[in-house]
Amino acid sequence: MAEPGQDKPSPQNLPPLLFQPRATSLLRGLLAAGALSVAGAGAVALAYYHSSYWNGLGLRREQPVLFSHRHHAGELGIDCRYCHATVETSAFAGLPSTNTCLTCHSQIFTTTSMLRPVVDSAVRDQPLVWRRVNALPDHVYFNHSIHVAKGVGCTTCHGDVGAMPLTAKGETLTMRWCLDCHRNPAPRLRPPNEIFAATWRPPADQAARGAALARQLNVHTSQLTSCSTCHH
C-alpha cells in the first residue's frame, strides 16, 4: 500500500529531469540528419556507380603498341572492318592478327621503335596481348553482327574512335545504357551505308528517319527487353 501523502505529485517530490526540454528538438534534428545522411550516402553511391570514373569512361589503358585510331581510322580513313573483320558475321568483332598489321607495315615504318612490338610478334611468332578497353560481364551475351546488321553503327557504342589518339571507352556499357536503346532504338539507328562511318551525326529529322529505319530493318522492340535476349 502506498502512503497517502505520496498520491499527488508536487514539484518537491518529482525526480530531477533527465533530459532538458530542448533534448526533444535535438533528437528530432539528429534523426532527420541521420536519415538525410543515409539517403545522401545512397545518392552519392548511386552517382558514383553511374559516374564516368567508376565506369572507366575515357580511361586509357597501357597497351603493347601505341596504336592510334585517330591516325588509322580518322586520318587515313581505313575501314573498321579491315581490322575488325568478323564484325558482320560473328559475335566477336575480331582484333587484327599481327599479319594484318604487317600488310602495310611490312613496307612502311618497319624500323620505328613504335612498331617494334609488332615486328617482334611476327618474328617470334608470339601474339600481341592487348588490354581490353570495352568489356561486358560474363553473363552478358552480346553479338556484334546483329547490331551492325540492324543499323547500330560502331561509334554509337564505342564513341568517337576516329578522334582517339589512344583508344578509350566511349560509353558506359551499363545495362541501363543498353536498355535505353533496346527500349527505343530509333534515335540511334542509321542507314546501312553509314554503319562504319567514323563521323556520323544524327540528322535533324532523325526521329522520322530512325522510325522508318526500324520498320525497314524489322527492329522489333517487344523482344529486345526480354531478359533472355542478353542473358542465357
Added chain:
Amino acid sequence: MPPPFPHPLLRRDDEFAPGSESWPEGMSRRRFLELMAASLALAGLGACNRPPDGTIVPYVVPPDREMLEDALYYATAMPWDGYARGVLARSHSGRPTKLEGNAVHPDSLGATDALTQAAVLALYDPDRSRAPRRGGQVASWARFEDEWLGVHRDLLSRHGRGLALLTEPTTSPTELRCIHALLDRLPAARWFQHTALARFDRDGRQDDYDFGRADVVLAVEADFLFDHPSSLRYARAFASRRRVEGGRVNANRLYVIEASPSVTGSMADHRLAASPAHARRLLAALGDLLDGNKPSPALAHEERRVLAALARDLQGKAPNVVCVAGESCDDAVRDWCAARNARLGAACVTHHALPAIRSDADPRSAGDLGAAVQAMQAGGIDTLVVVGANPAYTAPADLEFARAMARVARRIHLGSHVDETAALCPWHLPEAHFLEAWSDLRAYDGTASIVQPLIAPLYGSRTAAEFIGFLAAPAGRNGYDLVRETWQHHGGADFEAAWVRWLNTGVVDGTTASRSKPTAPAKAPDLRAGASSSGVMLTIRPDPTVRDGRWANNAWLQELPKQNSQLVWDNAVFVSPTLAATLQIENGDVVQLSVAANGRSPISGRTEPARSAGSTNPNEGPTVEGPAWIALGQADDCVTVSLGYGRTAAGRVGNAVGFDAYPLRQSASPWAREGVTVRKLGRRHALVSTQTHFAMEGRDIVRVALASDPAGTAGRPPETPPSLYPPVEYPEYRWGMLIDLGACIGCKACVAACQAENNIPVVGKEQVGLGREMHWIRVDRYHSTKPGEPPVLHQPVPCMQCENAPCELVCPVAATVHSSEGLNDMVYNRCVGTRYCSNNCPYKVRRFNFLDFRAPADSPVNLQKNPEVTVRARGVMEKCTYCVQRINAGRITAEKANRRIRDGDVRTACQQACPTEAIVFGDLNDPAARVVARKAEPTHYALLEELNTRPRTTYLARTTNPALAGANRGDAA
C-alpha cells in the same frame, strides 16, 4: 477410384531427405531474423563490381577460317563397339564442345545416344593418360621408339615369332590395313582380338532388320532399340510405327521375352519375363503352336495366352514379321529365330554381304582372348602388345589373364587411361581420342566414314593405326597419311575432290555393303533339350551407361539415371519382387552371388573348374557381393548383374564405384550362368535412384491410347480453363514443344544432350541422394497398374514454360520472368537463391546449385563448356530454357537475312539428340510448323492441366497395341 497398389515398390517413404522437415537445431528465431535482415541489407552489394578488366590475344597468323562463324561443325565418326556412329562435332574457337548426329550417316540419321553425347567429355577427362610411361615413370615416345627399334630388329630376325598383338575388334579399314601390314612384315606374329561386349555377327554373317516394315516383332533378349550398333536407326524405324498421325497409327506389335527390364522391353505390347532357360521353354512352346502341335502344359496361364496370341500374329502377318534373338542368346536360340524367320518369309531380315563389317572373324586373326591366354601359357609369346583393350579388367575370370600375362617378358599397352592393364605393363603409351585422331570406321551396314580430328592431340597421344603402323615399320607415318593411303584408290580419278566430299558429308560414298537374302538353318533346333534347368539363373549384361566399364570414368554417364532402374553411380543385383520376398531382401541389401563350383554353363554344358578369382572360398565357385535392387519386370527365376563397375584404375570418377561382376563371367558362356545362390549378407549399401515414386496415384500423368482407336481412348484434349489474369498476346513467336510418348523409348539421350549443351554440372552420388541432381530434363518412369496399359511408361519432363507460370509469381527479385515469346526466362545474375520458385513449381523441373559444382579453373573439363551458356555459380537456380541460346542464334541468323525464323531452324538439344524424333519444337504462331500439326492430334494432352499453368510443353499419349485386353502386364511370369 485408383486401383490399389500391388507392389509397395511403387511408392516409398523417402521422398523427403531425413531432417528436411524439422527446423535446424541451434538456430533461434531471433538469430534467423538477424541473418535474414543482414542478407537483405547486404544483398545489393553484390552488384558493386567494377566493369571487368581483361586481355585480347589475336592470332599472329590467322587460321584459314579466322573465326568467321561462332561455331563450326565438322563431320566425323565415333566408335561404338568398333562400329561408326556418324557425328557432326561442334567446335568453338578450336575446342570440340558437343557432338550432334549426322543425318547422312546410316547409323545416326541425325540422332545420337547418351554415349555419343558423353563422348566429348571423355576427350577432356582429367584422368586421361598424358604421357608414355616406362615402369610407372614418365618417359617419352622417343625412348619407346628407340627401344622398339631394337625389338623390331630382333623380331624381324625370327619373322615375328613370339610377338602377340591384342586389339579390340575394329571396323577401321586403316587399322586393319596396318595390322595386316604388321602380319605381312612379321608373318609369325599372332594377332588376337578381345572385347567383353557382344559380337554382332555370327560366323561372319550379320543380320539387319527392317523394323519399319515389320508388323509383328518378337525380341528374345534383344535390346535392339538401345544396345546395338544400329539402335538409332532401329529406334527411328520402330517409332515410325508408333506415331499417331492424322488421328491414326499403323502400329506394329512388339512381343518381348527377356529376363531383366530393358529399353526394348519397356516398349513391349506383351512382355514375358523369363530366364534364358525358361525363354527356351517358351520358344519351344511357341514352335509347337506355330507347327500346329499341342504345346507342353507346363506354362503359366498368362504365358500360354500371350504365346497363343503371338503365334496367331506371326502366322497372320507373315511375311512382315521378324524374330530377333539378342547377341547374348545362345546359338540354338539364334538358329531357332533365324529358321523361324526363314519359314515365315523373312521379309524384314537381310544379311550384309560377307565378310562381316567388324574384324571379329577376320581370317588372319589368331583368335580371341582365350587363344591368347593359351599361347601365353604355352610360353610361345615374349612380346605382348595390347592396343586399346583392357583385358586385365574385362577378361572372363576363368582365363586368369593376369597370370598368363605375367609369363610374357615384354608387355606394351596403348590406351587412353593408365588402366588395370597398363598397371601390368612396363610400357604404357597414351592413345588418342577420336576427336583428335585421323582414322576411319564403318557403320553396321558397311558405310565407311573418315574420322577427322577437331583438335591436335592434347597429350601427344597416337592412334591405334599410327601405333600399329609404327610397330610394323618403325618409320613413323602419321594418321593422316595412313588414312589417305587406304582410300587412295577409292575416289576414282579425282581423289582430292572425293576426299573433301567425304570429309564434308561424313560418309565415303559407295561403301555400303550389298545385301543378300538370309541363309538360315532349314529346321529350327529343338529348344526343349537345353531348357531343363531349375533354380535361379544369372544373366550378365553390359551396363546401360558405362557398358563394359570403358565409360566408367565419365561423370555424365555415371550420373545419368540408368535406363532400366533410374539408379545412378552404382550397379546392382536385379532381383524380382517375388524372389526378394522369398529371400527377405530389400533394396540396398548386400547379397552374395555364388555360382556352384560344378555349375554348368547353360550353353555348352561344360563343367567349369573351380577358380580363385573373386572368390572368398576357393572350394566354392566364384563369388561376388553387391547391393540388391528389386526390379519390376525381372524374371522370378533369374537375377541380373551389369558389368563395368568396381574398377580399380578407371580414374577418379570411376574407381571403387559399384561392384565388379566380371568374376562371375566364364569365357564359354559370358552372358548367363546356372545354379546361382543368392545369399543376404546383412550389410546394406546405399543405392541412389533419381525417382522413388513410380505410381501415378490414379492421375493421368502419362496417358495411354490404344493403337486401334487413339482418339477414343486417349482421354479429353487440353482445355483452357478460365483465368483471373488478363490474356497475354504473343505477336511475334510463341515457342512450344511437343513430346510424343508413343515414340519415346526412354533412352535418355535427351538428358545427356541437355547436359552437354547447357553446361550442367555433375553433383555426385551423395548429392543425388539428397535430391539435388541438376538435369534440366528428366525421364520419369511409371509403372502402370491399370489392366490394358503397358507396365512401364516413360515421360521426359523438361521445364513446361507455363504461360501462367507459378514460379514467376513468387520470385522476390524478378529473376524468373516471362519473355515476350512466352519463355520463362531464368536470369542467373539476378537470382539470390530463395528457391521459392522451385517450391512453387508443380513439375519440379527447377534445379538449385546447393554447392559450387564448377570444375577447378585449371581443369581441362572447362574446355568442353558451351560458351553460349552461363556456367552457374553456387546459390543460383537454373532450369530448361528451351535452349534459348539456340533460339537467339537462330534469330540472329534469320534477322540478318531479314526474314523470320523458319520451322526447323531452331532445334533444342534434346530434340536434336532424340533417336525417335519424339520431341518437336517450334513456333506455335506458325500454322505450318510441325509442332502445331502434332499438337492437333487427338492424343494430345497437357501434364497437370487442371492446375491451369497452361504449359507450352505438352504430350501425345503413349500408344500401345496389345493383342489381348488386360494381358500385357510385364511381370506376368
